[in-house]
Amino acid sequence: MIEPGRPPAEAMTNPRADRVRDVAKLVGRSGRLKRRQFLAEGPQAVTEALRAHHDCLAAGGTPVIEALYATVECLKRFPQLLESSSVPGSRISLRIASELVLAAMTDTVSPQGVVAVCNFVDVPLAEVMASKPALIAMLCRVQDPGNAGTALRAADAAGADAVIFSQSSVDIYNPKAVRSTAGSLFHLPVVLGAQVSEVVAAAKSAGLGILAADGYGQLNLDLLQDESAARSFDQEIPDSQYDLAAPTLWMFGNEAQGLAGEEKALADHRVAVPVYGSAESLNLGTAATVCLYASARAQRRSV
Structure with a gap:
């Protein structure tokens, strides 16, 4: 030795x-x-x-x-x-x-x-869906290694069951991306090179709702969180369009362009994270963290 x-x-x-x-x-x-x-x-x-x-x-x-x-x-x-x-x-x-x-x-x-x-530690999409996941992050055409690693780390911290990278996304095994995950790459299943439409179809078959993070989305994340909190006190929520406690796959788009129109069309709902200051938008890592934690908190509150 x-x-x-x-x-x-x-x-x-x-x-x-x-x-x-x-x-x-x-x-x-x-x-x-x-x-x-x-x-x-x-x-x-x-x-x-x-x-x-x-x-x-x-x-x-x-x-x-x-x-x-x-x-x-x-x-x-x-x-x-x-x-x-x-x-x-x-x-x-x-x-x-x-x-x-x-x-x-x-x-x-x-x-x-x-x-x-x-x-390599990535797994097939079928393996993830067979595990009855409650929370998944899908990164669509994410290009920057640091952003990819940060988003994966955020998913890990939020207790997500898997992270899926679409086709044309950065190689998560890039040394910079691996460093950015701070070890989270070894904590949860990762799927690489997936076709977005196939992922969405498989997720829906597995009982997951599909939410697209979109700054111009028709649903407001704050409102969804308020409704989730109200449900925890057994309050009825009239006209609620989505329960954050439900099994969910979140879609996050390219850093510069966001989600493409055809990607948004595959989602059940487009959800906006409200910006109260003067910033134009949130970066990928921050948006992923906010959205995933909103779902994670709602799911844990409902247990």
Whole structure:
């Protein structure tokens, strides 16, 4: 077993070594797609990847982590990384590496001391719908890695059951996107490259209502939340058009263009988040957080 503070003779110190170059190929999309692997960087993301790894193995699933590269200093500071990766039967290749090696493996200017080579973790749409989800976020043509990661993290925090990325969305395995999720990528099911119409049809068949986040929507999110609160006191809500406590799939659109007309047409309702100040609109991450938490709170209140 590797002990922090005592690097083995085979510690990796050459940033031009073949193994280092092989790992660095995962920074590019073509390298990721060819091997169906990606990089998770930093103690937070790797800790969450390790937890998911052990959960998958316990359930008889595919390992999440294939290899782990860390500095001695990082393992000293975060001993749980060594402990978790060294569990008997973990099937993780752990190697000590220098900071220069980690820098050569990744696209970050200042490496965080540990890098994990992970297998893709996305799942089929059918698997998500078969799990009887109550809350799903669907991101339609989201382009920015940081926005995609932030929205996924918001969905995780709100207790959503899955996040679905439509066709033409950013690659969630992009290193920047992975970093932006802060480990949430390993917490909930993620579907990639989905066709919006197929997702909506499957969601409706699974009993979910479809809400489109739209600044010009005919429904007001504040009003829906007020109605939800009133229901918790057994008050009747005349002319209510949607119950936020119902199983729901929220649709969020492209950062610059929002949802396309054909995407809005697939929704049961278009819902606007009211803006009380002078800002033109909310950014994707903020809008997703507000909408998902509105549904999450209503659903928990109704239990």
